[in-house]
Amino acid sequence: MLQGWVIVVCSIAYLGVLFAIAWVGDKRADQGRSIIANPYIYALSLAVYCTTWTYYGSVGRAASTGIGFLPIYIGPTLIAALWLFVMLKIIRITKTHRITSIADFIASRYGKSQLLGGLVTVVAVVGVVPYISLQLKAVSNSFTILLHYPDIVMPAHSAAVPVLQDNTLYIALILATFTILFGTRHLDATERHEGMVAAIAFESLVKLVAFVAVGAFVTFGIYDGFGDIFERAARVPRLAALMTFENDAAHYGSWTSLTLLAMLSVTLLPRQFQIGVVENVNENHLRKAIWLFPLYLIVINLFVLPIALGGLLRFPDGGVDADTFVLTLPMAHRNELLALFVYIGGLSAGTGMIIVETIALSTMVCNDLVMPGLLRQRWWPLHRERDLSGLLLGIRRGAIVAILLLGYTYFRAAGEAYALVGIGLISFAAVAQFAPALIGGMFWKGGTRRGAVAGIVAGFAVWLYTLLLPSFAKSGWLPAAFLHSGVFGIELLEPQRLFGLSGMDETTHSLFWSLAANIGAYLWVSLARRGDVVETSQATLFVDVFRHTQAQVSTQFWRGSAQVGDLLPLIGRFLGPARARAAFERYARAHGADSLDDLHADADLVHFAESLLAGAIGAASARVMVSSVVKEEPLGMDEVMNILDEASQVRAYSRQVEQKSRELEIASRDLREANERMRELDRLKDDFVSSVTHELRTPLTSIRAFSEILLEDPRTELAERKRFLGIISAESQRLTRLVNQVLDMAKIESGKVDWQNTEIDLRVVIEQSAAATQALFRDRKVALSLELPDEVPLVCADRDRLIQVMLNLLSNAVKFVEPATGWVRVRLSGAGDMLRVDVEDNGPGIRAEDQARVFEKFRQGGDALTSKPQGTGLGLPISRQIVEHFGGRMWVESEPGRGATFSFTLPVCGPARAGAQ
Amino acid sequence: MIARGSLTAQRLAGVFLLGWALFNYPFLYLFNRAETVAGIPMLYAYVFAVWAALIGMMAWVIERRRDKP
Structure with missing residues (x-):
């Protein structure tokens, strides 16, 4: 029996692990040893796309529409193939302009417009906060269901808990703490949150493993493989119907529109923008993610249909919500460990989305809504404050708590209402409204601020009217009459059959009208009137981001005068004086100035200061702040x-x-x-x-x-x-x-030697050489001893040349040892497929610094000035050339006063070597 | 980067067009039948097979280029 406290302890332990991972991630980032700097972590973190709406909801959708849930994942797969055109450009622009969020991106593109930034933020908050509520609801539901184990009771039928006993509230608060700790450590939002990303990647892994585990359990544990499930399901007419489409235009239409919607969402959702663009460590990671991310999506979807059909077969009477099959199937089969694991997987899907979405939204709210508002206030002497960085962090933290509590409140208020259950696609459709302004603005210089505002306002209004308000009506918050007769009872304005357009599902219908209005307004207004100077220059910088050397061009668009003494304190107020000073000093060094006093406040510096500030408070506010301290001469449009x-x-x-x-x-x-x-x-x-x-x-x-x-x-x-x-x-x-x-020597070096290669026995070579030098040894009374093994493999070489080498080594040795007491020892040994010959003597030895030089031409051992040369200085170089020609190696080991050992190796004759030669 | 990897980008765009076509009417219509392939409904089998093939092609296009300097 799963006790309530077991589940609670497991949840808290899991969140503890998240904290630990994030903590380690941040620590490692501070030490410069990033754990997220590889494409695999990047791809995993992108999977924050898969929320509880995927984890629990896909099965629910599959249970009612068959493969109708798949476009949500096929869309991202398709758009990933275009990432080198789209994502790469977004990432490059973002990094160049130190952009912090999607609102900042759009605002920045259209002349750093505060209006646009605020507008995008509002749309994002309205569209996405309910989606956060949905995650909380899923986590709460899964907890409630698991609590009743082994009975399967739907949350709707269980008693509602008071707020203070609602563990969802505590999860929301823990997540707020997590997000504040790891999401707002620094002010500069372009400094990435490495710990948070590491935790998100881990969550992606957990939810994938959990989902695959339950999928495998259902498919292979409860049933006998895929074929078995499908065969059983095919016998039930209602389930058999799920296996095909209805062959009408509406179904194909909604399939296509969902694919398109998902393509846009995976790029435009604030959390995707945060993880995929802002947190991107290295552009090159994108390449691998192009196929790794779709791979993740296909794996997590593999078992959706089997689970849906398995659930429908197990609970045919409809008493169990299909959204909960992932959890209730293991429960029904009394597998409490798996059920607990599934719950943790769902928790990871929910918390991952909430954390990233909250960070992204809080940055937007702070930079594009609150800051511009505060900067406008005349009653509050903001410009007198010396250090605003604390205030900024406070705003961001406040925004995080506010967003999460807003999400929680909406969750409590909406409960089982349609407005919450259907929010997944509604939310997607809201962020799709950014597409024309963002994608258009990236590839078309003609798009203007007015056009973007008009497009987003029009699209958002239509979305509100055709999708969000009807969902309120279906939840009973608006009179039901609104659904059927529209406002003022005008039939043409019926929200989900606008202008009489019927035969589409509501999402397709809304997407069509809202994007039509959005794109139409964007193009119409953009073409009607040319944008102003700032817009035009920003448009060029964005569209041609790969062509310009950015620093040069962006400073071309600025003319005026400024003082370092004005800029530095300004930046210091927002970033903290120490950090600002450090950044300016870095800049000064990079531009060859010794100190800040030598720094010339040119266009370059102003641009640097502005982008520094943009990282903290957004492009639009940064522009306002910087232009408050510099004297800018406006450029004319002609210029x-x-x-x-x-x-x-x-x-x-x-x-x-x-x-x-x-x-x-x-x-x-x-x-x-x-x-x-x-x-x-x-x-x-x-x-x-x-x-x-x-x-x-x-x-x-x-x-x-x-x-x-x-x-x-x-x-x-x-x-x-x-x-x-x-x-x-x-x-x-x-x-x-x-x-x-x-x-x-000349002959060997020019390769004109006629090598007579035969298979020869090295023992014979050594014995012959010893015999030839016998007289020499006898004259100088030097003892010569040979140590030869009984049997050695043959080597392939020129016999006369090898004798030349041996004679050289022997005569060298005998020359350098003392007469009467001297000895020379020749040893032949085999090691692997090489034979080795050592010629050891007890002469004066060779100094370490001379050991390499004895093999150089005309270099001899000893000091050339004091001792009389005893050889020609060519014997050893020639010997080495000969040995190397046969694939061997020659070297000397010696300690002064202890004699020297000249050694060489030769490869054994073998079929491989013969072939190589 | 765009210039250097433009062939890769174009190949991927090709994969996108192929995927867009295969995941829409009328290709979808061709496989929208009640029959099964190896015990799996034909529509499911088709969608997942095309999906896996697309991912394979994307991986191939991207990883292939890295072998050469």
Whole structure:
């Protein structure tokens, strides 16, 4: 048995989790490690679209109209495909102009008009607050139903609770607290509410999982899969009728109009605008959300029909409201855990919508309704207050509480009335009135403020008359006669058959007339008279948002004089002096000024100050405030048109120039790279030639010196002579070796070597090399030991070249160790598909800084100045080239005083390698 | 961004037009029958299949472009 306190504790625990998530989200945002900065969270948070109206209501609609509920989700899927045209532009404009809400957006587009901002706010509040009531009602109903578990009692038949015992009131108050804590932390509304978004994303996840869980339970737990439910339902004539449309124009018409309505709503609902646009962290997240969000919608709708049909089969007598099937089906099957989970899912759907909608509405009410009103009051010396940021936050918080209490009051007053139950679509139709002004304003520069006002007023009035007032009449709040005869008894004005238009459902009917009036008035008035200067410039900035470098153009439209000393205190009054100062200092640094005193109050700065202020109090009020402290010289219409003309001509030219310069840039970059390469090669060649000549000169000099001695002094003793000739001979040999190696090196580097690749046994190579150098070791009394495994895989390489490498390493080693005490050890080992050879000695070792250099050409170990060179300086570079040619690696490990180990690896012969070569 | 991704945007617009057509009369009419497909009423099956296909196409159009720099 589910006790009341269990449900209450679970609800509170769930809300506690929300607080925790939001708290962590805000904390992480402060630390700069955002948890919402990815497209998945963004897409999930967009699912705030799915409210309890989806969660409980879809099943209810499906139970009466079959797939008639689907356009509400198909519409958003379709419009998502156009987001790169529509949403992206809205987001870009919003970010550029620091817009805070949809009211601000429309007001800003039409010349920062306070009238429009207020109008949009009023429409939004009237259209949306009842929708908040609906959420509260759903939460309250689900609680009441669950409370009667295991009996299934509809809330309408249970006793009404007094206000103070109504848990819905407490939920509303908790949500108000949440919204105040996480929605009004800062003043600047363009600073996003990361914690709130994180919580909303979590709520979306919860409601999805809960709904899918109950869907799976009904489909696969109660029935035997989709086929089973549909088959059973098909046997009941009333249910079979739900599986097809009635084939008449009205049904197809309302399907289409609902799709269109949903397309508009998912863009224009204040909460969608808040989450999708204002809270957007990164434009690129939109791309993934384009398919992730529809994916969410299809998943959450997958089980709606099975649940609806399952519910109708289970409760055929109609005693159970289809809106509650999601909850009552698990209850009827005594699955109390699932029922509780479903209730939590519904709670998440309701609270998510309420939180976001309240934040969005409170911002609008504060910026577009209360602030302009306050700024107008002459009796209240607002301009004398030094810091208004507290007042602003207070207004916003007050608005949140007021909106939620308004919603709660409407919920208590309306109860089961039609005016509340049908509010979902009514609300959608209200926000659809923003579409012409907003979408038109984004793509058409000709739309004017007067046009937008006329459109919205006309559309809103028709909506009121054809949809909202009739819903009041159906609830019994207005005389029923209103429905049938309209005002003054004129039949043509019948609200839901306006001018005799019948054969449509009420939503389609209202949508048609209201949008017709709206678009008509918008176009007519816009075309009748051109807008003023500010409107025209804002229109350009909005429509061409992707073309302009915004800062440049928006400042072109402003001319006048201002003082930093006026602007800073003004901004400080609204944002708080410290924050304003910090923002100005950032601006100063970015513009190369050392301090605020050096800052020049030009158009750029005025624009910056205004947009800063717009983030806090909305574009319209910001403009009023800023123009109160700066002296603006009004631009004439001709000048604006000139700027626009110039701008568009310049744009056309600059596009061509840009294209050309891009091509040039690419070409010159290629050239530069080629030149760089050639210079590098040239330098290498010079280095090489100078090193070679230097190395050649050393033996030549001594040969020349000794032969001159012999030539000039014929009396040299025989023993001396022999010694000199010995030196000459040795130096000539060294010269020959050097020349051979230079030629060798050149051949390898130019790739002209004829590699004789065969499968060879490295042991044989090592043994042969050891034998060849035996005499050398014996002469210097150095011990040579070999450690060879009994069996090794073969390597593919050139035998002579490998012997050359080994000889080089061995002769190097023997050269550097002390005679008598020196030893050299050669070790062969295999690791994976590589063979490894180590040549270890106990000579003086190589300093760490020289270890890489011994492989460079003509670099030798030791200090070239103090010690006599002992080799040509080419042996190791050649060896390394050879090893690398065969796919191996050569390196040295050494500690000075402890000897050195030269190692190289070679890949084992295998079919893969043979193929690669 | 519009310029760079314009092909993607146009492809998505194509998906939109396709979806708009398939989710309206007369296509809807063609599938508005009492028969079933694999036990599921034909209209339901059609709507959900088209829906899923549209989402698949949108995902394909968007994610495909990212593979190439």
